[in-house]
Amino acid sequence: MLKALAVAGRSTDIEIQRETAACLCNLALSDENKLLIAQSDVLTPLVSLAQSPDIEVSRQACGALANIAEDVEAHPNMVYEQSMHFLVFLMRSRHLDVHREATRAVANLLSSRENHAVFLEEDGLKSLFRIAKSLDAECEYHAALCFRKLR
Numbered sequence: 001m002l003k004a005l006a007v008a009g010r011s012t013d014i015e016i017q018r019e020t021a022a023c024l025c026n027l028a029l030s031d032e033n034k035l036l037i038a039q040s041d042v043l044t045p046l047v048s049l050a051q052s053p054d055i056e057v058s059r060q061a062c063g064a065l066a067n068i069a070e071d072v073e074a075h076p077n078m079v080y081e082q083s084m085h086f087l088v089f090l091m092r093s094r095h096l097d098v099h100r101e102a103t104r105a106v107a108n109l110l111s112s113r114e115n116h117a118v119f120l121e122e123d124g125l126k127s128l129f130r131i132a133k134s135l136d137a138e139c140e141y142h143a144a145l146c147f148r149k150l151r
Contacts, residue, residue, distance in 0.1 A: 002040040009045030014054055021049045021060035028067035037064075038074035047081045050102075055095050062090060062101035069108035075115060084109060084118045091127035096136060103131050103142040110149040119150070 008020040024046055027033045037043065049061035065083055068074050078084070087109070090102035106124065109115045124146075132143040 002037065002042045006040065006042040006045055009042060009049055014057065017049055017052060017054065017057045018060065021046070021052075021057050021064060025060045025064040025067060028064045031071065034068045034071035035074050038068050038071070038077040043068075043077060043081050047083050047086055050083075050090060051086055055098060058090065058093070058095070059097040059101055062087070062098060062105055066101055066105035066108055069105050069111075072112050075109060075112045078109060079115060079118055084115060084124075085122050088119065088122040088124045088127050091124075091131055096139075099131060099134075100136060100138050100142070103128075103139055103146070107142045107145040107149065110146055116150055 005020055005024060008016050009024075011017060011020070024037065024042065028037055037046075046061055046064055049057050050065060052058045052061065065078065065087065069078060084106070087102045087105050091099050091106060093099040093102065106119065106128075110119060128143055128146050131139050132147070134140055134143070
């Protein structure tokens with residue numbers, strides 16, 4: 001199934017992208033799927049979907065990445081795919097739903113101490129300080145988690 005989703009994730013059809021990102025977000029809720037997704041061919045298109053100009057595609061893909069990042073064993077695969085780079089950038093999105101999920105993903109990736117340097121190299125603090133000023137309670141919560149994990 002993940003191979004089919006990897007193909008679908010490369011589609012240029014926006015509806016297929018939305019459904020693929022939503023499907024991966026839901027699949028990544030299951031603990032037994034997180035590492036499988038991270039180790040599969042679907043991770044590359046998922047990182048690309050997170051960068052979509054379509055808010056729903058980007059939100060769902062960032063949500064999937066956040067769910068996957070709950071498993072620290074998936075972190076090396078995610079860093080290899082440069083997900084931290086794109087997630088730090090997406091933390092600056094003008095769309096609340098996107099930067100909320102991107103911040104949740106970063107907070108989960110920061111559970112691995114090895115990712116702290118990557119976050120800082122990507123100018124993550126600039127994004128984090130911006131999120132910390134948010135009036136959205138979820139953004140504030142995930143920003144606080146990031147700060148706590150960075151200490």
